[in-house]
Amino acid sequence: MEPGRKRIKYWQWLPILVFWLLVWQLAYTLIGSDLLLASPLQVGSRLLVLVGEGHFWLTAGLSILRITAGFLLGVAIGVIFAVLTARIRLMWLLFRPVIVAIRATPIASFIILALVWMTKARVVIFIVLLMVVPIVWANVVEGIRKTDPQLLEMAQIFGLTSSQVLRLIYLPSVSPFFLAAVTTALGLGWKAGIAAEVLSTPQPSLGSELYNAKIYLETPNLLAYTLVIIVLSLILEKLLLWVLNRAESYFKTHGRLGDAA
Amino acid sequence: MSIRIEKISKAYGELKVIDDLTLQLPSNGLVSLSGPSGCGKTTLLRLLAGLEQPDSGLIKGIEKRIISMVFQEDRLLPWLSAADNVAAVLSSKRREALNWLERVCLPEEFAGYYPAQLSGGMKRRVALARALARPGELMLLDEPFTGMDTDLKENLFPLLWETATRRLVVLVTHDLTDIEALAGQAYRAEGPPLRLREA
Ligand SMILES: Nc1ncnc2c1ncn2[C@@H]1O[C@H](COP(=O)(O)OP(=O)(O)OP(=O)(O)O)[C@@H](O)[C@H]1O
Ligand SMILES: [Mg+2]
Numbered sequence A: 001m002e003p004g005r006k007r008i009k010y011w012q013w014l015p016i017l018v019f020w021l022l023v024w025q026l027a028y029t030l031i032g033s034d035l036l037l038a039s040p041l042q043v044g045s046r047l048l049v050l051v052g053e054g055h056f057w058l059t060a061g062l063s064i065l066r067i068t069a070g071f072l073l074g075v076a077i078g079v080i081f082a083v084l085t086a087r088i089r090l091m092w093l094l095f096r097p098v099i100v101a102i103r104a105t106p107i108a109s110f111i112i113l114a115l116v117w118m119t120k121a122r123v124v125i126f127i128v129l130l131m132v133v134p135i136v137w138a139n140v141v142e143g144i145r146k147t148d149p150q151l152l153e154m155a156q157i158f159g160l161t162s163s164q165v166l167r168l169i170y171l172p173s174v175s176p177f178f179l180a181a182v183t184t185a186l187g188l189g190w191k192a193g194i195a196a197e198v199l200s201t202p203q204p205s206l207g208s209e210l211y212n213a214k215i216y217l218e219t220p221n222l223l224a225y226t227l228v229i230i231v232l233s234l235i236l237e238k239l240l241l242w243v244l245n246r247a248e249s250y251f252k253t254h255g256r257l258g259d260a261a
Numbered sequence B: 001m002s003i004r005i006e007k008i009s010k011a012y013g014e015l016k017v018i019d020d021l022t023l024q025l026p027s028n029g030l031v032s033l034s035g036p037s038g039c040g041k042t043t044l045l046r047l048l049a050g051l052e053q054p055d056s057g058l059i060k061g062i063e064k065r066i067i068s069m070v071f072q073e074d075r076l077l078p079w080l081s082a083a084d085n086v087a088a089v090l091s092s093k094r095r096e097a098l099n100w101l102e103r104v105c106l107p108e109e110f111a112g113y114y115p116a117q118l119s120g121g122m123k124r125r126v127a128l129a130r131a132l133a134r135p136g137e138l139m140l141l142d143e144p145f146t147g148m149d150t151d152l153k154e155n156l157f158p159l160l161w162e163t164a165t166r167r168l169v170v171l172v173t174h175d176l177t178d179i180e181a182l183a184g185q186a187y188r189a190e191g192p193p194l195r196l197r198e199a
Helices: A010-031 A040-051 A054-087 A089-104 A107-117 A120-145 A149-157 A162-200 A206-215 A219-254 B041-049 B082-090 B094-103 B120-133 B150-164 B176-182
Strands: B003-012 B015-025 B029-034 B056-060 B067-070 B138-142 B168-173 B185-190 B195-198
Touching: A010 A040, A040 A054, A040 A219, A054 A089, A054 A120, A054 A162, A054 A206, A054 A219, A089 A120, A107 A120, A107 A162, A120 A162, A149 A162, A149 B067, A162 A206, A162 A219, A206 A219, B003 B041, B015 B041, B015 B195, B029 B150, B029 B176, B041 B067, B041 B138, B041 B168, B067 B120, B082 B094, B082 B120, B094 B120, B120 B138, B120 B150, B150 B168, B150 B176, B168 B176
Parallel strands: B029 B168, B029 B185, B067 B138, B138 B168
Antiparallel strands: B003 B015, B003 B056, B185 B195
């Protein structure tokens, strides 16, 4: 939430939601073609049917699993690379161009390349990872670089051990950068993962459902699955924030000093 | 063992901050320096701390000394409370940390405050408590009394005298009255390049 903004209450967003549903309905009536745009009612009833099917949950579950796997791997690799490149100059010189190149390459190129290289499910994991690594890497490197040199000098004079320096100086300095990175990376990784699923169509997956909806011109299905993808993305983001908050408060109470009150 | 500074020089670019300085410091006791801003006092303390290396000359007798320091800046960890900042250098003895905060006259209720919630003089006291808490042989204090009133300083002086019986305390201050009140070996500084005159 942006600073200074109050949390929006449900009775404030409910009318807004109704307004946009009405706009949607109006657009549907004006266009007058079920092929181009489905009505809110059509999409809603399609959704109701979907959530009643076991297949739907399997589809969503597997997509979440693939994308989460790519995300976690990407975060781990990003952090490891950040530590290595921030500490070892040769690693920095060697890998910076690689990361810059990955960032500049359209994700579609990678998806098509990956399709040649590996199995469908792996394509998705790989693409999400490729999306996440540069973001996490860049932010964590920045966090490490911006760690206050005066505090590090203090730690040197006071003879803090390397594990204390890590726990008491580096971790708290880097954590805001890390937090910003993982929340951004999750959103982008999720979208890239779905795009990879559309192109690689692993079975079953949300992406291949989108693909089928397009092939068979099932606009209500297309919109219903799109809604599902949006909602899942929001839920995953909330879940991630919750986990990070828990981790932070655990760190605050247990991570610091052995016998802190 | 005493510390001998032998013909050290230190320049930053064109500026010779320290030029051929020789000085003998006792193994314990209180040595204070005062002098105008920019004359090279902090540079001398940083050389003694081993944070800077002299361009030429030698400092003998600091090799294996355990050093504690109040920097010119507070350098407290912003994410730790006052007590935890002190405890961090004590391998976590919180009770001892609280004790040190009390000795530098920080009221008990502020022990749990974070640096951002403390006043300038309070942060200074936490930094001083941290330096006192670390058992060492050499204590370097760079303007430790910034932001403190006379009463408060008078309460802190005995703490420094007591510490100075066990280790060497080198103190830098702007305030000449501090030097007079503290007694001990005192130098008037001028520069750059830094020159020291016994006062
Ligand atoms: N890292 C540095 N790089 C370049 N010049 C420096 C550096 N550190 C100090 N100086 C210069 O050295 C001179 C002495 O600085 P120093 O900090 O030792 O003064 P000081 O006596 O402690 O002053 P003050 O009382 O204002 O703290 C100044 O002119 C300063 O600009
Ligand atoms: Mg200074």
